[in-house]
Amino acid sequence: MPRYLEGWIKDVVENAKRRPYVSRSREKPVLQIIPRIRAVKGAGLNPVIAEYKRKSPSGFSEDRDPISYAKSMEQGGAVAISVITENTVFGGSYEYLERIARNVKIPLLMKDFVVSENQVDTAYDLGADFVLLIVRILTERELSGLLEYVRSYGMEALVEVHDREDLDIALRSGASLIGVNSRDLFSLTIQKEMAMKLLEQIPSTVTKVAESGIESAEEIRLLREKGADAFLIGSSLMRNPDKIKEFVQG
Numbered sequence: 001m002p003r004y005l006e007g008w009i010k011d012v013v014e015n016a017k018r019r020p021y022v023s024r025s026r027e028k029p030v031l032q033i034i035p036r037i038r039a040v041k042g043a044g045l046n047p048v049i050a051e052y053k054r055k056s057p058s059g060f061s062e063d064r065d066p067i068s069y070a071k072s073m074e075q076g077g078a079v080a081i082s083v084i085t086e087n088t089v090f091g092g093s094y095e096y097l098e099r100i101a102r103n104v105k106i107p108l109l110m111k112d113f114v115v116s117e118n119q120v121d122t123a124y125d126l127g128a129d130f131v132l133l134i135v136r137i138l139t140e141r142e143l144s145g146l147l148e149y150v151r152s153y154g155m156e157a158l159v160e161v162h163d164r165e166d167l168d169i170a171l172r173s174g175a176s177l178i179g180v181n182s183r184d185l186f187s188l189t190i191q192k193e194m195a196m197k198l199l200e201q202i203p204s205t206v207t208k209v210a211e212s213g214i215e216s217a218e219e220i221r222l223l224r225e226k227g228a229d230a231f232l233i234g235s236s237l238m239r240n241p242d243k244i245k246e247f248v249q250g
């Protein structure tokens with residue numbers, strides 16, 4: 001059983017545990033996200049992970065075709081695409097991931113409330129290259145077990161933290177790719193200052209992703225100064241996909 005949870009997150013996690021494994025025969029190789037982030041950074045560009053997100057508990061809502069969005073992000077220079085597959089409150093689906101995987105050649109993140117090996121099996125089969133693991137919804141033992149399981153497929157895990165306690169757990173579990181989410185899962189508020197302080201505390205051996213609430217190239221510059229190696233951006237790109245070039249070239 002994951003950590004003690006309540007409210008909408010408890011329902012989302014219960015639903016995640018019940019979701020059946022979707023079996024497919026994967027044909028594409030697993031793409032490595034960390035070297036790609038390093039290469040984009042080395043070329044003097046911002047590694048942007050562009051998120052396909054249709055709605056969220058914060059009230060966000062945007063209806064866009066997944067394939068044309070994903071292709072425009074790839075053409076605009078995104079290092080990867082994050083596809084939300086959570087189907088009860090985020091309006092995501094496994095089908096979006098599967099379809100996007102057939103249409104782009106950059107790494108794909110399966111962004112969901114992953115609490116079971118079934119979900120990791122599904123992520124691999126549908127074409128994901130890395131998988132989100134949120135420290136807040138897992139016990140330390142579950143996190144370590146799932147991280148190992150994700151890596152057994154050759155995939156990587158984006159281990160998401162929000163405070164120092166989460167970060168300590170992520171580091172003990174051996175995470176190589178850590179996402180600092182400035183959005184508090186429970187209050188839904190964006191806490192940019194706190195996220196910047198946390199980014200500064202992460203060892204340089206870890207690849208760091210700044211997540212949530214990013215709306216301008218100026219914010220990317222600030223986050224980069226605080227140590228972020230990559231930037232996960234959903235709402236502002238879903239509203240205005242043309243911004244991808246400005247964010248990457250920033």
Ligand SMILES: O=C(O)c1ccccc1NCC(=O)[C@H](O)[C@H](O)COP(=O)(O)O
Binds near residue numbers: 057211234235
């Ligand atoms: O997006 C939300 O409102 C949300 C609420 C509660 C838990 C998670 C949530 N989003 C998941 C994400 O991590 C974001 O979609 C992602 O970081 C992109 O954020 P943004 O650029 O602010 O859309």
